[in-house]
Amino acid sequence: MTQFRKGLWRSALAAAAVAGFVTSAAAQMELKIMAPAAPGGGWDQTARSMQQALTQAGIAKSVQVTNVPGAGGSIGIAQLVNNSKGDGNQLMVMGYVMVGALLTNKSPITLDQTTPIARLTAEYEAIVVPADSPIKTAKELADALKADPAKVTWAGGSAGGVDHIAAALFAKAAGADPTKINYIPFSGGGEALAAILGGKVTAGISGYGEFESQIKAGKLRLLGLTTPANQGTADKPSIQAQGIDIDIANWRAVVAPPGISADQKKALVDAMDEMAKSAEWQAILKQKGWEDSYVSGDAFAKILQQEQARTKEILASVGLVKS
Amino acid sequence: MEAFVSLANGLAVAIQPANLLFALIGVLLGTAVGVLPGIGPALTVALLLPITFKLDPAGSIIMFAGIYYGGMYGGSTTAILINTPGESASMATALEGNLMAKAGRGGPALATSAIGSFVAGTIATLGLTLLAPYLVEIAVSFGPEDYFALMVVAFVTVSATFGDSPVRGLTSLFIGLLLGLVGIDILSGQSRLSFGVPELYDNIEVTTLAVGLFAVGEALYVASRRHVHEEKLEAVRGSLWMTKEDWKRSWKPWLRGTMFGFPIGALPAGGAEIPTFLSYATERRLTKHPEDFGKGAIEGVAGPEAANNASAAGTLVPLLTLGLPTSATAAMLLAGFQQYGLNPGPLLFADQPNLVWGLIASLFIANAMLLVLNLPLVGLWVRLLAIPQPWLYAGILVFATMGTIAANPSPVELIMLTVFGVLGFLMRRFDFPIAPVVVGLILGPIAESQLRRALSISLGDPMTLLQSPISATLLAIALIALVLPFFLNGMGRFKAVED
Amino acid sequence: MASSPQRRIDVAGLVIALILLVLAGIVWWDMTKLQILSPYDLGPKVMPVIVSGGLTLLAIGNAIGALRGTLPDRDSLDWKPIILILGGLACLIALIAFGGGFMIGTALLFAATSTAFGRRAFVTDFIIGAVIAVFIYLLFAKLLTLSLPAGPLENLF
CATH class of the missing domain: 3.40.190.150 (Bordetella uptake gene, domain 1)
Incomplete structure (x- = not known):
């Protein structure tokens, strides 16, 4: 044999x-x-x-x-x-x-x-808000963050993970104190997504793939991706190109x-x-x-x-x- | 009505011979892996993904759904027969189911579990067909504060698993809460009670604890008492099938279990464990035969099994409508969709109606197949108990360790299994109830993290728990559940005095 | 339950109470090393404090029970089968930790357990255990492409 x-x-x-x-x-x-x-x-x-x-x-x-x-x-x-x-x-x-x-x-x-x-x-990180959120652009999110970081709640993955780091980088680039961000870690992608869709938090941050179908269906608004400024496109805008200097990828x-x-x-x-x-x-x-x-x-x-x-x-x- | 037309079209997809074959392969594979603790449907789907890539999307997704449902059936078979829950959702089933099996009523226990799963799976799949769009709205509106309130309800009701001594029951629960602390705290990223052992960072696996406490602990206990208390297992005593009485005692728990399982399963952080324990606690409270609980009450099998299967269908609600994977298996199903370039979510029903409705229809078929496969097997399964005791227990231990090794080939995981086995042995010897430990491990971390999330969002204002209508209602239910037994007990005592 | 006046103090019950107290202490000690990082989070310390406090109260409760002698009666204990089973598990763990592969370990565990349950055919049972292990290995490793801890025997396949 x-x-x-x-x-x-x-x-x-x-x-x-x-x-x-x-x-x-x-x-x-x-x-x-x-x-x-x-x-x-x-x-x-x-x-x-x-x-x-x-x-x-x-x-x-x-x-x-x-x-x-x-x-x-x-x-x-x-x-x-x-x-x-x-x-x-x-x-x-x-x-x-x-x-x-x-x-x-x-x-x-x-x-x-x-x-x-x-x-x-x-995979680049995406920052999204619920479709009915008053925040329309990454700049407005940065402004809200600068005004009072406590009031901007973030939903993303586990503490110390790439989502958390990206949120802190965003705050830093926006001129806010990164130690003061109100970042709420969730265990699975699904759980964080539900919290964002339900309007429980101000913004969500995770890999683009996690949000893709919701963005296409118009349930979430994409503020931008953490791509370098020259790689942004019309439907996938770069956050860096919006004046917030952040460049991170998972x-x-x-x-x-x-x-x-x-x-x-x-x-x-x-x-x-x-x-x-x-x-x-x-x-x-x-x-x-x-x-x-x-x-x-x-x-x-x-x-x-x-x-x-x-x-x-x-x-x-x-x-x-x-x- | 539109849903039914679509469903009929779906049925046409599902009963194509090739798809029927895929469903059959799926349920067989699912049953096989469900039987093994540690190896579950999620892992199986993960490992099959690369192989199935070349198959047609409908066929392979139908097969995955079959694996999912099959896993639920397989897990309960071992829970009932050898007290080794193959999945964490089968834990509540093991409590009464194994006692029934030991009393020679393994046949009816397996039958009520199979039929209950079928009934629940069918109703829940029907619910998925008709209610998915509405249910998902509610599911998404469930915030951290509402989950916390749900956990409070769960904590209050599971006290039914405490046995007769509140001190010993609470001791068990707190051991479970302590074990729930082990590992990295998801909200702060710091490790607790890990003592620098990296294997402990990932929290204690529920199946490791359950298999250690239930299977290994029991093997040790029975072995230690053989010289004074020879355990005689009779494979079948009385009828192999459910009697009329069994049917009468089963159908309500099936329906109630479905009512727990489907909606909670549809919640993004609901899971299958919580509804099974809620159902167990409810049946224990509502039963007309309280004396049977602790000796093998059929209600205690019928309810949790129905809840278990209904929650599996519930999980598909957020998956199909939102693309939200709320369990490990659902996450793998999502990966399965994505490898064909399909994105579950709001657009899937519109873009791929044949696929979605084919899947839903095949769930009905998978359910029916599982019933047809499992009922005739009951007699065969029960024969397992006729294996000579030394081999039976040796086999149980091999099963328990193999499942653990296959999921995580690390000696530390096996050491934990052994330690939990010794714990289970000691708890049996000193008459501490086992189930609350597992309940503590499951509920403790969820309750803690959801409360902390809720308070973070509200910037520390505890009133957030009462401001949400869902949470306020649930907390009120918890309060009633806490206070009501005292009244009822009080009245019961008066009655006893009168007698 | 009728209380009988001759109930003695239950030493085992007191030991249980002591263990709970020690556990409460460990949880507390571990908690002191944690930090609160986010200004909005309740922090990782609250739950350990609750658990530690609860365990302390339960230690007292168990101690009272032990002093009153309300623990249920226990049968005498046969240590030999327990040592056999735990020994089998220890062999399996050691073999996996030191690269001996799981097959021999599984066969040993099977034989040890069945001996603990009164069979006197160690060699036969060892072979049965080995056959089961080979079967499981083929199922996992070949069908599902999972890697199981391998030793000299597994590498033959």
């Missing part, structure tokens, strides 16, 4: 090799991707989508996805740093949320201990364990570069509605550094981290 199976494998491989599209060394890769979250969440979906793209495009021979859930990724990264040191076939999906979670959880392990590989996708990326050789790192970066260009990956991005924000290698390492520094500063300003 096993003999037969092995034979089948070989002939399949041979067939793939004959097909010719397979690129030399990378095709021998047997990757392991860890999603530091339970199955079903965003990081898990990213890992499983990568698995799909990498194998279908023939970039890797096999890809195994494992889940290590817990504490905003703190447990997963601890496992990556401690148990996978020097393993050139191991990757871990992570994202901006982990930057904040590691800080607020006072994790002894930091992202500096990992080997950054590539940023894959990004990105997802992959990192490798510490202690891998330069060659191993290069192989992983090359594999990611190839995946990002593949038709399979592009199709997945389109299907899931994920925005491509691919940056790899040292450029991504630099972004990761900047994001860590900025997040630490803003979390300190809302009191979640002692600076």
